[in-house]
Amino acid sequence: MEEAFAKVVQHVFSNWTALKLAVENCMGGPNSKQTAVECMNYMVQYCLFEPGVDAMQIEEALEDILDEEFDTVCEDGSPKEVAMIFFKFLQLIKEGDMQQYEIEYEKLPVMNSEWFNQAKVQTQQAVDADSSSSSEEEQTTPMDQDGWTEVKSRKRR
Template sequence: METPCFPPAPPVAPPLPSPEQQPPVPSPEQLQHAAEQLTRAVHVIFGEWTALRLAVENEWAGGGTRERALALLQRVRDGLLASAVVHRDELEDVIDNALVDDFNIEADDESPLEIATLLCALHTEARAGVTKTADVLLARSAGKRTWVEVPPPPRQRGEDDSSDEDIDDDNDGGGGGGTSAMDEDMGGGCVRAAPEVDEDGFQMVSPRRGRGAKVVSGRQPAPQSMTE
């Protein structure tokens, strides 16, 4: 006797998550606190960023370098607070282009990617009312003051400065000339000197002389919650 063939059973829709399994909706107070922590954390990230710190300390974009750096920080911060979705590759492009166009820096350490990844993690958490990564960053930097809070001391002008100015003049004004990348909407071989290690453990490479651009090499330390 042949076994009767039955039509296949219709696909069963996955069960809806129970109210206990659904993530809690953050309260307005939680979202406000998360936004405030994100703002503080962005200040920490930019303040500890080797490439931007060197640009500010050495005035690689001229006398208004710190103001340009603060404007970039503000533009990125405001974009994170105002955007529902942030794409890492787009944010990386914004940061990388700003380094080249506004500060005459070519980052040789993938720090724009690392900075964009960390900023996206902060944004995702803040949208959910979570401050885990921001709390780690703020705890790590407690008591520290960077160029974001305090302007660096005036730079002593010497022979090295005059040689840098000559290089900049030979390259159509060096850093700071032309259209600024900050005005955009958000959304080969290197000649290196012997690496130096600063007090934070970063490796630095002297400016490249060939094109007048500054080549920075180092690593941006990730907070513990990003590496565990």
């Protein structure tokens, strides 16, 4: 039961644009990718083991996660859409209707987990670029005798 629902949560989270943008822009800090994975695990546990959970509670939990973990507020209605999908699959799993579960799962958009890897690579590249550009500045900015430093434009013409 948990594995089947975790598969759905991972699939939906990997296609959720709001979460994707929050991770790519490091809205959850430098470990945004790890935070997103932890949020997926939390949602699986919350939906499966919270007594009497409904779509509205799932939506509120998703909004809280985005707000608290990623400092993000969705105004596009996507938390409600995601909550409805989670609730539908949760009901199918709890009823034991795995045939309908498979039919509905096949209707989901193709899983796009590539952005997790891209977000991690982009974060590392940004850190590398910052450290290399600051060391270049330190080496190429000589100070005049009067204590002033001449700053030249870096434009390439």
